[in-house]
Amino acid sequence: MSAAPEAKYTEETVLWVERHTPKLMTFAITRPESYRFSAGQFSRLGFRDGSGFIWRAYSVVSAEYADTLEYFAVLIENGPMSAKLAALQSGDTVLLDKTATGFLLPERFADGRDLVMLCTGSGIAPFLSILEQPEIWQRFDSLTLAHSVSYAGELIFNGRIAALQAHPLVGEYFHKLTFLPVLTREQAAGALNKRLPELLKNGGLAAAAGKTFTPQDTRFMICGNPAMVRDTFQALLDMGFAMHRNRIPGQIMMENGF
Ligand SMILES: Cc1cc2nc3c(=O)[nH]c(=O)nc-3n(C[C@H](O)[C@H](O)[C@H](O)COP(=O)(O)OP(=O)(O)OC[C@H]3O[C@@H](n4cnc5c(N)ncnc54)[C@H](O)[C@@H]3O)c2cc1C
Ligand SMILES: NC(=O)c1ccc[n+]([C@@H]2O[C@H](COP(=O)([O-])OP(=O)(O)OC[C@H]3O[C@@H](n4cnc5c(N)ncnc54)[C@H](OP(=O)(O)O)[C@@H]3O)[C@@H](O)[C@H]2O)c1
Known part of the structure; x- marks a missing residue:
């Protein structure tokens, strides 16, 4: 099921996942041509969750000019999004809100x-x-x-x-x-x-x-x-x-x- 063109998000593919410690991971997803952000801003990443969605903010680690979008996550015990990220594998789909946000510029x-x-x-x-x-x-x-x-x-x-x-x-x-x-x-x-x-x-x-x-x-x-x-x-x-x-x-x- 891919996102409708009018949706506020796109569907991206996980390119790699690196687990550094049991609670620290980095991962990268595909970057749509149209996705713009300034260094210091964050994305909203999501997953389908039952009949709804789960969304959380993640600061972009990669450079503005990078071809892919990299993130760093600290996994939280009993955290709903952390549970999704703990199971993440390359090839999985992640939802990416089309708008990056933030004023840490x-x-x-x-x-x-x-x-x-x-x-x-x-x-x-x-x-x-x-x-x-x-x-x-x-x-x-x-x-x-x-x-x-x-x-x-x-x-x-x-x-x-x-x-x-x-x-x-x-x-x-x-x-x-x-x-x-x-x-x-x-x-x-x-x-x-x-x-x-x-x-x-x-x-x-x-x-x-x-x-x-x-x-x-x-x-x-x-x-x-x-x-x-x-x-x-x-x-x-x-x-x-x-x-x-x-x-x-x-x-x-x-x-x-x-
Ligand atoms: C502007 C913004 C940018 C963010 N960027 C990142 C990022 O780059 N990487 C990242 O891992 N998280 C980031 N977060 C936090 C992220 O959105 C999630 O809250 C987090 O991944 C945990 O989600 P969860 O559903 O597992 O737990 P939640 O229910 O969202 O959080 C449960 C509790 O865990 C603690 N917590 C949440 N996030 C963290 C964290 N990163 N470090 C330590 N304790 C935490 C808090 O006490 C929180 O109340 C950001 C949040 C905001 C608002
Ligand atoms: N059960 C535990 O003992 C334990 C321990 C650590 C984390 N956690 C949990 O693990 C998750 C991730 O934690 P995390 O370690 O990545 O993030 P974190 O708890 O935010 O800690 C990261 C750094 O921030 C420091 N810090 C925290 N509060 C501060 C303050 N008021 N002023 C200045 N520095 C401060 C911490 O110092 P300090 O080391 O002095 O706190 C640590 O150096 C969280 O859910 C957290 O609650 C649990």
């Missing part, structure tokens, strides 16, 4: 020199897409990506981030990037060891990034656990930064990752 910052991307868990997904856009690397003098997870085994994108140095479009700018893995429930060499709001308050993040964070130069993007987004936003407000709105420019842009 670095180009909305009209000024600033240093972009700091703060994320937890699956909140890294939009930043992986953003990091494949050459305009972002050209636009900012430095990029810092801090990714907080509980355990080292959840840092599954270290290789992908390191591989950006050989990327045909952004590799030449790779020296501008500082990647800061953050582990909150165990320690490992090279990883920070406190939650993001605390690392902002105690100066640990700025020190690790080798930057002084200032309203004039620094722009923050936050994505992930809603409690982290709330607490990180508050920490930045307390440090003198302000929410960015198109008509009232500020330094902070954020999105709840679930």
Whole structure:
């Protein structure tokens, strides 16, 4: 049963599925010619479910110019969509809402020199897409990506981030990037060891990034656990930064990752 032309969604084919840990997976689906998104936006993916549908939001991991659409999912115990994704295999059909959405878009910052991307868990997904856009690397003098997870085994994108140095479009700018893995429930060499709001308050993040964070130069993007987004936003407000709105420019842009 394929979608009617007037439907709000298209039917896409799963191209591959990679299971990194029991709860972390990446997968790719076919991309319709007409599907447009900006790096940082999310898709709505769905499945037929009994007589109805199930839909959830997933940030696009792949670049705007990629031929396929890649996603990163954290599987939730007893989650209805997680159960569908846990069974996903290449060749399966996934429904793709025709419209991508979201305002986590670095180009909305009209000024600033240093972009700091703060994320937890699956909140890294939009930043992986953003990091494949050459305009972002050209636009900012430095990029810092801090990714907080509980355990080292959840840092599954270290290789992908390191591989950006050989990327045909952004590799030449790779020296501008500082990647800061953050582990909150165990320690490992090279990883920070406190939650993001605390690392902002105690100066640990700025020190690790080798930057002084200032309203004039620094722009923050936050994505992930809603409690982290709330607490990180508050920490930045307390440090003198302000929410960015198109008509009232500020330094902070954020999105709840679930
Ligand atoms: C704007 C937006 C973008 C999103 N992008 C992604 C993405 O790129 N990857 C992804 O895995 N999920 C993403 N999500 C969450 C996703 O839409 C689903 O909620 C999630 O996959 C779980 O679906 P579920 O039906 O199994 O459980 P749900 O019933 O939807 O969720 C049950 C509970 O699980 C927790 N939870 C949900 N999602 C997560 C998560 N990602 N990490 C940790 N805890 C979570 C919450 O406490 C939630 O109340 C996004 C959500 C939003 C709103
Ligand atoms: N049963 C358990 O013990 C357990 C443990 C972890 C996750 N889970 C469940 O597993 C699923 C996926 O979890 P996940 O680990 O991918 O995502 P997550 O729970 O959002 O955790 C990801 C990262 O966000 C951090 N974080 C959470 N709240 C924060 C806050 N208010 N401020 C700053 N940082 C914060 C976590 O730190 P912390 O490690 O300090 O929380 C961790 O580093 C969820 O359903 C979650 O509830 C269960």
